[in-house]
Amino acid sequence: MPNSQMTPGIAPGRLPKDAYAKNFSDLHAPLDAHEAAVAADRCYFCYDAPCQTACPTSIDIPMFIRQISTGLAEAAATKIFEENILGGMCARVCPTETLCEEVCVREVAEGKPVEIGRLQRYATDAMMEKGVHPFERAEPTGKKVAVVGAGPAGLSCAHRLAMHGHDVVILDGREKAGGLNEYGIAAYKSVNDFAHREVEWLMQIGGITMEYGKRLGDGMSLADLTGSYDAVFLAIGLGGVNALRADGEDLDGVLDAVDFIAELRQADDLSKLPVGRNVVVIGGGMTAVDAAVQSKLLGAEHVSMVYRRGKERMAASEYEQELATAKGVTIIYNAQPVAIHGDGAVREVEFEYTVEEDGKLRGTGEMFRIPADQVFKAIGQTLEGVPDGVAVERGKIVVNEHGRTSQDGVWAGGDCASGGDDLTVTAVAEGRDAAIDINATLMA
C-alpha cells in the first residue's frame, strides 16, 4: 500500500506523484507582458523615491518600472543589474513587504503597493532568458583577488571585481556555487534550477574561476590566500547552527532545518524525500518558515512551527507567517522547548509557555506536548571557521562601511560580517561595495 499523510513515522511519497510538481511550483507566477504593463502603470514615478531608499542595493526602481512600461524590459534589467547583479534572485526571495513595497506610497495610501518584486522578476527574466549579459569586462589589471564563499556576497563581489578587470578566484566548500540561493531557501522561490542558472549567467562576465571543495582551515589558510592574492574577500556565511540545549536533542529525527532544506533543494525526486507525519519546527525566522512550509508541501499531516516569543517579534515577516498558515502550518507563539521525548527516535516535544516582560522572556510553568516524528531546529546560525587574526565581535566578523576587516588586505561581507541583516539583498550590496573598495585600493 502506498504511503499517505497518515503513514506513521518518517516516510517518503506521502502524496500522489503529481502533487509534488504542483506544490513546489513558483510561489508567484511570473507576470506576462500585459500584467507587467498594468502593474508598471501603477507606479507614480515618485521623486526621490522611498522604494529606492529602502532597497539595500539602491536600485533605481521608478526608472526600471518606467522602462518596463515603455516596452523596454531588457533596459530595465540592465538598470537593476547595475546595482544588484543578483537582481533575479532578489526579485524572488527579497522580503519586499518589509523593504521597497512596504514604503511604496501606494502601500501607504491604499494598502496595495506597486508589485516591485514581480516587476523586477519580469525584467530580469526577460534578459536572462535570452542569455544576454549586459556588462563587459574592463581591460585586465593583472590583479588577483580571492573570494571565499560563492554565496550572494561572494558572487556579487566577484562580479564587480571582474567588471573592473581583476582576476577572481571563488573558493567554496560545497559542490555547487550559490550558497544559500542554492542550498538554503524554499524551493518554490527558486524553481527550475534558477540559482544555478543565475550563477552561470553571472559568470559570463569572464575573469572568474570557481574552485569547489575549498574551505578555510581545511588545507587552506588565510595566510596562503593573502600570500598569493592581492586581496581577499571573506563571504563564508554562517556555517554553524545553534543548539536547543534541551534534553533529547540527540534523538533520531531531530535535525537542523538548514540541512533539511539543503537536502530538499538538491533532491532530484521530491517523492522520494521522507518527511514525518508530525513535524515540529522550532524557531521564528525565514528558515523556520521555509522548513515548515516545505514539510507540509511534502505531505506531512501536521506541521507546527513553535516560536518562543510573540508574533510581532518574529523575524519572519507577517507575509511569511500568513504564507505558512495558508499552506496549513500551525504557528504557536510564546512557547519554548523544554525536552524532546522518545525512545531512540523522537515521539514528542515538550514546550513551556512563555511571557515576555520588559524584553525578558520567562517560562510560565505551564507545559504542553506536541507529537513529533521529525523536529527541525531553526533557532539561528552561527559563525564558524573564522581565520585567526580577523577580529570578531558578537558572532560576526568586524567590518567598516567599506567591508574592511581588522586585517589589511582582507575584506568581508554577507551573513558572516557585522552590520547586515542576513538578507540576500544585503549580502549583494555588501559584496558590491567591498569590491568597489578593493578596486579603489588595488588601483590606488
Next chain:
Amino acid sequence: MADLTSNFLGIKSPNPFWLASAPPTDKEYNVRRAFEAGWGGVVWKTLGEEGPPVVNVNGPRYGAIHGADRRLLGLNNIELITDRPLQQNLEEITRVKKDYPDRAIIVSLMVPCEEQPWKDILKAVETTGADGVELNFGCPHGMAERGMGGAVGQVPEYIEMVTRWCKENTKMPVIVKLTPNITDIRKPAEAALRGGADAVSLINTINSITTVDLDAMAPEPTIDGKGTHGGYCGPAVKPIALNMVAEIARNPETANLPISGIGGVTTWRDAAEFMALGCGNVQVCTAVMTYGFKIVEEMITGLSQWMDEKGYTSVDDFIGMAVPNVTDWQYLNLNFITKAVINQDACIECGRCYAACEDTSHQAIEMSEDRKFSVKDDECVACNLCVNVCPVEGCITMKQVMPGELDERTGQKVPAEYGNWTEHPNNPGNTCASGK
C-alpha cells in the same frame, strides 16, 4: 426621475442620446439592437447616390491609442460611407422607423457637389419617414479625395451652397455636420446658417495617424505596407470638440443655431458637459464601438440622477448654462489670486508635485528632510500643475487669497475690484487712462 425627453428641431426622442452616423448605424440589425438597448435616436450611416456602392478596404480599418490596461483612449478609422446599396438602406430605414416611431432617425447624406444628386437623394429619403437629414461635410478620408465630405466642409461657400440646395428641396430638418479640420470652426457654422441649416453637428473626426509600426516603418492601420490618415475620435478628442462647440455657441452670429454635440462622449457626464456648452443633444459612436449599446443605460440613469440632484426637471433647464462663462483670455480677472494648498493628511508623499514644480515651473514647493511637501506662497503663481499631477484627488487644492489680503509673491494687497488685461498698465494696447 428627471424627464430626459428631448426635442431637437422638433424631432422628439425619449432621451438626448443619439448614435452618430458611423458603423453602429449602418444597418437595420444594429439599429434595432440600439433602440432595444434604449438609445433615443440614430443618425443612419451616410448614404451615397444611387448606383454601385463605394468599396472599403479589406485590411484593417481602425487604429487605436490605448492606456496601460488597454483602455481605448482614441480610435482612428479609414472606413467610408455605407458600402451597401442605397435601396436596401432606404427599405431598412423605413421598416425601423415604422417599428420605432418614438425614436429619432436622421439620415446622413453625402453625394457629389451638384444640385441634382442632392435633390434625388432627399426625395428618396423622404419616402422612408425619417425625421431629418444630416449633411456629411466632415468625413476626412477617401470621400474627400472625390470632392465630397471634408472637402466640402473646408470651404464655407460650398457648405452654404449645398445647405441651401437641401433646404430648397426638402421640408425635413437639415443638420450640417462640420469637420474640425479647419482653422476657425465659426466660419463653416456661419456658412451653414446662411445656407439655412436648422442645426449643426460637430465634430466629425480629426485627421490623424495614430501610430507608426516601427518594424514595418508604416502608419497604422497598415494595408499591404501602406497606411493613410484616418479620422480620430473617442475620449481623446473630447476637449477639442468641447471648445469648437463653445466657439459656435458664444459666437453672436451663430448663438441661436442649435448644436448636436459629438466627440468622445462616453458617459452621462460627458453628455452633460456638451449640453452645458449649448448642445441640444449628443451623438455617440466610439463608446458604443468599445463597449456595445448597453452603456446608454448608465447615461440615462446618470444624467437623470444628476438632474434630480440639481433640481433640473427638463434637459432644456441646463442646455447652454455654461456658455456665458466661456470668455476670451483678455477678460479673465487678473485680480483673482489663489495659492496651492497641500493637505498633509491626504498627501502620500510621492513628490510628483515637487518634481513638476521644481523642474518645470516656479520652484514653489518645498520638500523637507522628512519628506513633507508644502507650498511656498511667495513663489506660487497658482498655475495648478501640482493639482493636475497629484495622484490623490482633492489632496492639493487652490485657495483664494481674498481681497485686502497680502499676495506674498508680489508683496501687494489683493485688489477688491475686477481687473483684466485690457485695462492693465502693462498692456501696450491699453487706451484707458492709467496715469499716462
